[in-house]
Amino acid sequence: MPRTDHRARGKNAAGAARQRRVPLRHLVPVALLAVLSGMLLVRGYVHSSFVPDHRVRPPAATDRVPGHVLDGGPVVDARDPSGPAKSLDIPDRTIVLSFDDGPDPVWTPKILDILRAHRAPATFFVTGTNTARHPALVRRMVAEGNEVGVHTFDHPDLSYVDAATTRREISRTQLAVEGAAGIRTALFRPPYSSFADALDNASWPVTRYVGSLGYLVVFDSVDSEDWQRPGAGRIIANATPAYPKGAVVLMHDFGGDRAQTVAALPRYIEAMRARGYRFETVTQALGAPSAHTAAHGRDLAEGRAFVAAVTVSDAVTEGLIGCVALVGVLVVGRFALMLVLAFVHARRSRRRRREGPQEAPVTEPVTVLVPAYNESKCIANTVRSLARSDHPVEVIVIDDGSTDGTADIVEALALPGVRVLRQRNAGKAAALNNGILHARYDIVVMMDGDTVFEEATVRELVRPFADPRVGAVSGNAKVGNRDSLIGAWQHIEYVMGFNLDRRMYDVLRCMPTIPGACGAFRKEALRRAGGMSDDTLAEDTDITMALHRGGWQVVYAENARAWTEAPESVRQLWSQRYRWCYGTMQAMWKHRGAVVERGPSGRFGRVGLPFVAAFMVVAPLLAPLVDLFLLYGLVFGPTGKTVAGWLALLGVQLVCAVYAFRLDREPMRHLTALPLQQLLYRALMYAVLVQSWITALSGGRLRWQKLRRTGAVESAPPVARQRPHTDDRRPVA
Structure with missing residues (x-):
């Protein structure tokens, strides 16, 4: 084929491409809506608003739960899939303060201020949604010597979901923690959990599965019941273990008004120290290596990108609101x-x-x-x-x-x-x-x-x-x-x-x-x-x-x-x-x-x-x-x-x-x-x-544009005649 034919065909193809190209003025409105929709999707996803599952399973039989776990300590180590799960207890006169469901932009900073002032480290079990929304608080937790654990992304009862959903809940939270603080954590606490002796045939498989993913599962041994807001004095009494037993104490830094928790915390720390107790994180109390490991490479980049996307989407969405x-x-x-x-x-x-x-x-x-x-x-x-x-x-x-x-x-x-x-x-x-x-x-x-x-x-x-x-x-x-x-x-x-x-x-x-x-x-x-x-x-x-x-x-x-x-x-x-x-x-x-x-x-x-x-x-x-x-x-x-x-x-x-x-x-x-x-x-x-x-x-400029007409409007609809102001109704030259 002659060369000129190739050129002609190339020109025709280029011309066709130019004709098919969508003008920028058409693409931009669609792109803006797509971007805004994407940001709203991110916000809805992170704010746990997509049909959240707040069901809590009633107690079940316990015959499949090992007896030493039911009678053991608040920490379960099931990381070895080939061996039996281990039950770990907290040493005497040791308090592990733990806070669930945060971070919260109002209450978490107040709690961190108290912990820093009293030099009392704690362990925060954070949700992925709140971590992604408030990454600076998680970063502060780690920087001030506290420990961070995974508390799922959306806070569902994991006994109602399958293994894939459980894994996704944990991995998404890890992603948020990596982006917020640049670390991974090996601690996990399931939502709606209580003491280890509350494990049953429905929740025990979840504990085993989470352990197989490499996590220490941390329950509590003393519940302050601060979520009921019984008053600072009652919170202190509820959180006090029988002397000299050590304990993992459950409190909350998210979920509503936590003023009573904030009021009780410094008094509780002083009272427990007066009784000879020391405050440590979970791994410190167990004498184990830190639960935190530095995130690197792709994991760190993906975490930061995720947190950045959430931060931007939250800011933009607030503006849109x-x-x-x-x-x-x-x-x-x-x-x-x-x-x-x-x-x-x-x-x-x-x-x-x-x-x-x-x-x-x-x-x-x-x-x-x-x-x-x-x-x-x-x-x-x-x-x-x-x-x-x-x-x-x-x-x-x-x-x-x-x-x-x-x-x-x-x-x-x-x-x-x-x-x-x-x-x-x-x-x-x-x-x-x-x-x-x-x-x-x-x-x-x-x-x-x-x-x-x-x-x-x-x-x-x-x-x-x-x-x-x-x-x-x-x-x-x-x-x-x-x-x-x-x-x-x-x-x-x-x-x-x-x-x-x-x-x-x-x-x-x-x-x-x-x-x-x-x-x-x-x-x-x-x-x-x-x-x-x-x-x-x-x-x-x-x-x-x-x-x-x-x-x-x-x-x-x-x-x-x-x-x-x-x-x-x-x-x-x-x-x-x-x-x-x-x-x-x-x-x-x-x-x-x-x-x-x-x-x-x-x-x-x-x-x-x-x-x-x-x-x-x-x-x-x-x-x-x-x-x-x-x-x-x-x-x-x-x-x-x-x-x-x-x-x-x-x-x-x-x-x-x-x-x-x-x-x-x-x-x-x-x-x-x-x-x-x-x-x-x-x-x-x-x-x-x-x-x-x-x-x-x-700086574009348009000319007078002609619209295609059909002649559909032939005459005005009939209306009631009104008396004119002149008798001369004829057109004039």
Whole structure:
């Protein structure tokens, strides 16, 4: 085969690889969720939350336990599998202080302080979970001459588990000890153990098996019963052996309030020394080599890696818990504020309708601008809806270099008062500016080429312009194709999120965005703001913020309804929301100077911008953590509280949604999609937001993106007609 064919094939393969390569902006959101999920798994694993087994087996027969073990000392040496187990006792006038279940960040340091002050070593039987979470305390135990033993990882009764599980419980704890203190230990104490004479046919096989793994099994011979909190005096009495017998004394440094143990310990040490007792570790008392051996090589590296992973996951998870709390405050606060201010807005609207307009109604014709790029499937419906308007309008369709005959379709309709401007493809902002230059009237309405107006929409949009302080009016954009699941999700978002938000922002006088699908502007206000800008991808948000900074009022007209075609696929929705989200970030950054300005601009900067940042950037970015912790709670517990918390949050949102739907006079049936929207739709919006952050931080730039339309929204749904403010309902030239 000729060499050039190889080259061509290589180029084709490289091109195919480039096409298959997943963009970084898609990988990062998934990677972030994977990392966070991994950290939560580590936390759940280490915190013993994965269905912990706290069963304790009742006493059983003892006929299989050697008699010398039942009648012997508290230490059992079964390390020789071919020989009988040995029973070892503690010498007279010797106390082995032992503490179970720790370390604990509150009580263990206090106990170590007392032991160090009295120069009394002890033996700590630690769990793997607590060792991994508090490695510095285990390190301190060893450094101060104390001994450390294994007390399993999750504290189960080993008589209920098989040999493999027992081995795993011990090896995981050893791994944590290696990572924390750099040593291995040969001491073991089974959970829920008591004296050696309590061994039975169920627990004895466990002792034999643990011994075969190379461990001395240490029981106790005196129980202080400090876990019952009987008082410091009773703890001292319980821990005192019959003179001059030696003993392994059981106490606890974990498991709740250990204040009585801490109070009793120094008094106990002084009292026992006064009786001639000395304090030693297990191996010191037995005259045996130290139970500690240094960990090296792979074992040490794996232990340190494990402890480091737990430390990082704990720190990150604590931060995430704080973020979830912040999300809860933001979400509940936002919904509470939305409900209160939406109620205020509704009362004001009803009062204005009762009292009638204070100023003369706006009857002058207005110009409607329709920027269009390849809108052949929708543009006829859009223009026909404008022709039915009950307010006099001129319609200018700005064809932005369409290649599908959009302009030809409009011209073929031959509707009175409708003009077409053709231009080379230059983007939406340029198209709107071209339309503004050709607009004949002082008020300009802007809409998208895939949107249809109701007959009264234009009239409702221009009504607030009777007040000369008003520079722009936001309409009520609604989803027309809402019968699919993804359409229902967006419908809920539009009604509950966008429009309920706009009522709140209207009361606060800091409306951040006039939707491109339905908005009206005073030409003078646009001129002073410099027209529509292509500095951002959200030209509607950009111009709205610019108007606030120019001192104009921006208000909301709830009855100015526009029906738009929402994206019908996840890919199209992603593309749209990516542009919106990134454009909003750009607009916020562009107008950040308003924060330190005075007058109306300063008001918007110190009220509007923080609201947008908190509710449109921070809360959506952190919101998936709620779902992540929902899954965490379902798997690791507490399941009941987790489900109750999530349902409570969903209930708050449902209340807001019901009220929003009632205000907009929408049927409630679509709210059945709310639970799934909170799980799946929110995760999608998170990915979009992360992608927007990546684009912003990398200095990327997007162009005006065209969504594929189907023409699903042919006309506005029928509504009750309202009496117009003028008898001239015909479009004007």
